[in-house]
Amino acid sequence: QPTLVPATMLLLVTSLIGLAVAVLVFSRLSLRRTIVKGLDTYRRFSLWLLSLRGLTEEDVAARRIVTGESWEEFCDTLKAAGAAMIASGTPKDSFNQAEGFRYLTRLTRAGLEAFVEHCDDKAPVLHRVAHETVKLGSDNPDNYYQTARISGKYKYRLYGQRGTIDYVSFGTQHGHYGQGGGLPPTGYLEGSDMRIASDGTFEVLLSCTRDAAEEKRFGPNWLTMTPETGTLVVRQTYADRSKETVAVLHIERIDAPHRPSNITCTQLDDGLKTASTFVAGASMMFARWANEFKGHTNKLPLFDPERSNQAGGDPKIRYYHSYWQLATDEALVIDVMPPKCQSWNFQLNNHWMESLDYRYYQIHTNKHLATYRSDGSLRIVVAHTNPGVPNWINTVGHTCGTMCFRWVRADNHPEPQTRVVKLADVPSLA
Numbered sequence: 001q002p003t004l005v006p007a008t009m010l011l012l013v014t015s016l017i018g019l020a021v022a023v024l025v026f027s028r029l030s031l032r033r034t035i036v037k038g039l040d041t042y043r044r045f046s047l048w049l050l051s052l053r054g055l056t057e058e059d060v061a062a063r064r065i066v067t068g069e070s071w072e073e074f075c076d077t078l079k080a081a082g083a084a085m086i087a088s089g090t091p092k093d094s095f096n097q098a099e100g101f102r103y104l105t106r107l108t109r110a111g112l113e114a115f116v117e118h119c120d121d122k123a124p125v126l127h128r129v130a131h132e133t134v135k136l137g138s139d140n141p142d143n144y145y146q147t148a149r150i151s152g153k154y155k156y157r158l159y160g161q162r163g164t165i166d167y168v169s170f171g172t173q174h175g176h177y178g179q180g181g182g183l184p185p186t187g188y189l190e191g192s193d194m195r196i197a198s199d200g201t202f203e204v205l206l207s208c209t210r211d212a213a214e215e216k217r218f219g220p221n222w223l224t225m226t227p228e229t230g231t232l233v234v235r236q237t238y239a240d241r242s243k244e245t246v247a248v249l250h251i252e253r254i255d256a257p258h259r260p261s262n263i264t265c266t267q268l269d270d271g272l273k274t275a276s277t278f279v280a281g282a283s284m285m286f287a288r289w290a291n292e293f294k295g296h297t298n299k300l301p302l303f304d305p306e307r308s309n310q311a312g313g314d315p316k317i318r319y320y321h322s323y324w325q326l327a328t329d330e331a332l333v334i335d336v337m338p339p340k341c342q343s344w345n346f347q348l349n350n351h352w353m354e355s356l357d358y359r360y361y362q363i364h365t366n367k368h369l370a371t372y373r374s375d376g377s378l379r380i381v382v383a384h385t386n387p388g389v390p391n392w393i394n395t396v397g398h399t400c401g402t403m404c405f406r407w408v409r410a411d412n413h414p415e416p417q418t419r420v421v422k423l424a425d426v427p428s429l430a
Contacts, residue, residue: 061265070269077276078108084283089291091400096351103352106134107282111275114147119271123260124148124156124251126234135354137286137311138321138404141364142345144236144246152186152208152229154256159203160249162196166239166368167342167408168247169314170204170223173231183231184310187224191247195219206232206251235314237343237408239368285311286353290402293323298332300405300416316342318413320405324348324382326395331383331423334405334416338378341410343367346380348393349402356401361394387426 064070084090085100110129118125126146130139139145144165150156150172158170168191173183189204196202205218208225215222223232236246252258300320308319324332338344347364348356356363365380371390372378382393382403395401407413421429 058264058266061269064269065265070272074272074276077273077280078104081107081276081280081283084280084287087284087287087291089294090287091351095397099350099354100352103135103354104279104283106354107136107279108275110134110136111278112271114149115274115278116268116271119149119267120260121149121151121154121230122253122256123258124150124232124253126232126249126251132357132359136282138319138347138349138353138402139355140237140345140404140406141347141355141358142238142241142343142366144238146234146236146249148232148251150206150225150229150232150251152225152227155254156206156232156251157203157254158206158223158232158249158251160201160247162191162200162202163236163245163247165236165244165246167191167235167237169235169316171233171235171314172206172223172225172229173233174226174228175230185315186226186229188315189221189223190316194221205254239343239366283352289321290323290351290353293321293402297323297325298420299418300334300403302413302415314408316409318407318410320416322403323400324403325400326382326384326420327399328384329423330420331381331387331426332418332420333426333429334378334380334382334418336378336414336416337376338367339407339410339412339414341367341407343408344406344410345408346393346405346416347403348382348395348398349404350398351401353402356394356396356398361396362392363394363396365391365393381426383423383426385423387423389426 061070081104082101084104085097086092090096090100113127114129118127126148128134128145129147130136130143130145162168170189170191171185172187174186175183187206194202194204202221203218204221204223205214206223206225207214208227208229210218210222232251234249238244300322303319303321305313305315305318308317309315313319326332334346343366345364345366347358350356358364370378370380378391379389380391380393381387381389382395384395384397384399386392386394405416
């Protein structure tokens with residue numbers, strides 16, 4: 001039948017898009033953007049061919065759902081994601097591999113939540129992708145992450161109660177995880193720059209443009225978008241998690257009723273495809289990062305800010321990503337004079353860039369929790385056992401992994417100085 005020729009072409013192209021996004025995480029960002037854009041153009045051309053034959057994208061998606069092709073590709077891409085476990089530089093011992101495969105299950109759970117369950121930008125839902133049992137990309141133990149699928153085509157109202165948490169910021173980003181091409185920011189709003197009522201309530205407008213009435217109503221509380229915006233990210237940062245409450249937030253459409261639609265075959269097909277490529281893409285990208293960090297093991301050089309922003313990092317933060325590796329009788333000593341800043345923190349991760357379990361172990365510290373030396377300087381000690389000095393960071397049975405130091409809204413960005421010493425010598429260090 002002649003209609004099957006372009007339909008088959010589209011199925012092939014969409015499959016290639018998923019595979020390409022997973023593979024292209026190894027490429028330079030500019031090249032990745034070019035190829036992803038080319039694939040998208042080819043996909044649009046294929047849809048045009050379909051329209052000439054009387055078929056729509058929904059027709060093709062319906063066929064893929066009914067025949068099981070969509071599910072099979074989802075499972076095949078998840079299987080391919082296992083390549084990250086054997087990528088160059090990954091530890092092959094059973095403990096690290098077990099953590100690695102658990103990491104893939106966590107990414108799968110996060111991907112399905114984000115791209116299937118909460119995929120409707122007409123009725124977005126704020127939800128947590130990274131949290132205590134889903135970790136990726138050196139997730140910050142001090143942060144309470146929330147995200148929502150949005151679209152630059154619509155207008156939204158974000159509202160809630162500020163709470164007592166130390167820091168809040170809001171950002172919009174181009175596209176979303178799983179699409180490829182990075183996550184460049186399209187808007188940013190600091191909590192400290194917002195207008196908040198005396199009872200702690202506030203509202204924020206999310207839009208590409210605003211009229212005079214909206215400007216009067218929302219004032220400085222405007223989070224900009226572009227037509228390409230696809231993601232809302234909320235970062236709330238604790239100074240002391242045990243004493244603070246997070247902001248309680250809600251989001252709604254204001255240019256149309258906030259009402260979810262019935263799921264379509266296209267939504268499900270795209271959601272399964274994006275979720276699986278998210279698992280493959282994120283795991284391989286961060287595996288590559290971890291391997292790169294090994295080039296400066298036990299040091300903390302500045303991570304390229306532009307690269308961080310493109311991966312979805314906070315533009316107000318300077319990151320110092322690296323790798324650590326210690327023998328049982330060694331300790332990593334980190335010394336720095338903190339600048340004037342909103343905050344800072346240091347954390348320890350496993351090889352897969354998952355923060356270690358901060359619920360039960362002291363695997364990080366920050367500006368408000370740390371003990372300082374008499375001259376105001378800071379010393380942090382990473383070791384397998386407690387050396388009997390302040391600011392000990394527990395390796396929780398790991399012998400290697402990644403680590404991250406952050407300066408948040410700092411006047412300057414000194415590089416932390418590091419050295420590996422014998423654990424027994426730590427108490428006597430000057």
